[in-house]
Amino acid sequence: MRPTTGWQADSATRTLLREALERRDLRPDDIAVRIEYCGVCHTDLHALQAHESDANGVLVPGHEFTGVVTEVGSAVLDFSPGDPVAVGNLVDSCGMCRMCQAGQENFCREFPTLTYGGADRRDGSTTLGGYSREYIVTNRFAYHLPAGLDAAAAAPLLCAGVTVWEPLQALGVGPDSTVAVAGLGGLGHLAVKMATGLGATTSVISRTLDKADEARDLGAQGFVVSTDPKQMEAVRDQFDVVIDTISAPHDLAPYLRMVAMDGTLSHLGHLGPVTVETLDLLIGRKKLSSAGSGGRPSTAAMLHFCAEHGITADIELLPSSEVNRALERLARNDVRYRFVLDMSDLD
Numbered sequence: 001m002r003p004t005t006g007w008q009a010d011s012a013t014r015t016l017l018r019e020a021l022e023r024r025d026l027r028p029d030d031i032a033v034r035i036e037y038c039g040v041c042h043t044d045l046h047a048l049q050a051h052e053s054d055a056n057g058v059l060v061p062g063h064e065f066t067g068v069v070t071e072v073g074s075a076v077l078d079f080s081p082g083d084p085v086a087v088g089n090l091v092d093s094c095g096m097c098r099m100c101q102a103g104q105e106n107f108c109r110e111f112p113t114l115t116y117g118g119a120d121r122r123d124g125s126t127t128l129g130g131y132s133r134e135y136i137v138t139n140r141f142a143y144h145l146p147a148g149l150d151a152a153a154a155a156p157l158l159c160a161g162v163t164v165w166e167p168l169q170a171l172g173v174g175p176d177s178t179v180a181v182a183g184l185g186g187l188g189h190l191a192v193k194m195a196t197g198l199g200a201t202t203s204v205i206s207r208t209l210d211k212a213d214e215a216r217d218l219g220a221q222g223f224v225v226s227t228d229p230k231q232m233e234a235v236r237d238q239f240d241v242v243i244d245t246i247s248a249p250h251d252l253a254p255y256l257r258m259v260a261m262d263g264t265l266s267h268l269g270h271l272g273p274v275t276v277e278t279l280d281l282l283i284g285r286k287k288l289s290s291a292g293s294g295g296r297p298s299t300a301a302m303l304h305f306c307a308e309h310g311i312t313a314d315i316e317l318l319p320s321s322e323v324n325r326a327l328e329r330l331a332r333n334d335v336r337y338r339f340v341l342d343m344s345d346l347d
């Protein structure tokens with residue numbers, strides 16, 4: 001085994017503590033990544049909350065990171081030591097099912113192996129995430145980080161970025177599209193940048209006027225205050241695609257009503273059971289959809305697109321020793337728009 005260092009959850013104190021960790025020795029198809037930057041995702045918060053009731057499990061969060069290849073397995077041809085790379089929230093899948101064959105490993109029938117809290121497909125060990133100095137990953141689930149992308153600001157592209165990229169692509173968003181993005185956080189701000197980069201006319205839907213200036217700076221042309229019935233009525237049947245990034249339980253009806261005929265409301269992440277008045281779908285032949293994470297081909301395509309269009313996340317970079325403060329602020333939504341941890345203090 002290979003020794004490394006990382007931030008491991010302590011269920012007694014509800015905090016992450018700096019601990020010595022072990023990584024597996026390289027398999028023929030593995031690469032070793034020295035992690036430089038890791039984004040802080042809402043999923044990390046949820047995992048920590050869930051961990052409190054599972055004191056026996058080992059939890060090291062972190063599933064959107066960039067770094068440098070330090071070593072490659074004997075069968076690896078597409079990576080070399082020194083290559084800048086990126087890894088997201090999936091590190092393996094069955095590779096055989098219909099979803100994997102379609103390049104949608106995120107929907108793998110056997111459930112993809114998550115970057116942390118998953119079970120390694122070969123030895124059954126629990127995967128430990130990117131809040132650490134080193135990660136060993138099969139080369140299939142690492143991506144070359146294109147030149148020109150800032151390695152710190154690119155880290156959130158690997159989870160938040162691909163999560164918004166997949167529905168924009170699947171729904172055919174382009175220069176003739178009108179897109180609305182509900183919620184301007186980690187996901188939403190990247191949705192605005194990507195939709196705008198794809199040439200779409202983009203609006204932001206937010207509860208108050210507070211973020212109107214930021215929305216404009218990100219490239220949005222329109223801004224709709226969701227608590228103002230007049231403004232909501234004015235955008236009825238207007239948007240080809242509505243990307244809903246709101247994670248708290250909420251009524252989908254107001255967002256369905258702003259979808260144009262034959263358009264789609266796509267909710268990102270897991271909302272749980274919802275009630276939908278099907279008349280809101282019938283009138284205008286509207287579609288309700290959901291998306292999360294991304295497959296290997298679209299992750300690579302998304303990174304290429306972002307490099308071409310100069311798109312990265314707006315981040316607040318902190319030394320990894322500040323991880324507990326970052327999580328505590330994220331829980332209060334006190335971040336514009338993503339925390340990224342600098343792992344160099346783990347040496």
Ligand SMILES: [Zn+2]
Pocket residue numbers: 041042043044063064089159160
């Ligand atoms: Zn995530």
Ligand SMILES: [Zn+2]
Pocket residue numbers: 093094095096097098099100101105107108109110
């Ligand atoms: Zn599969």
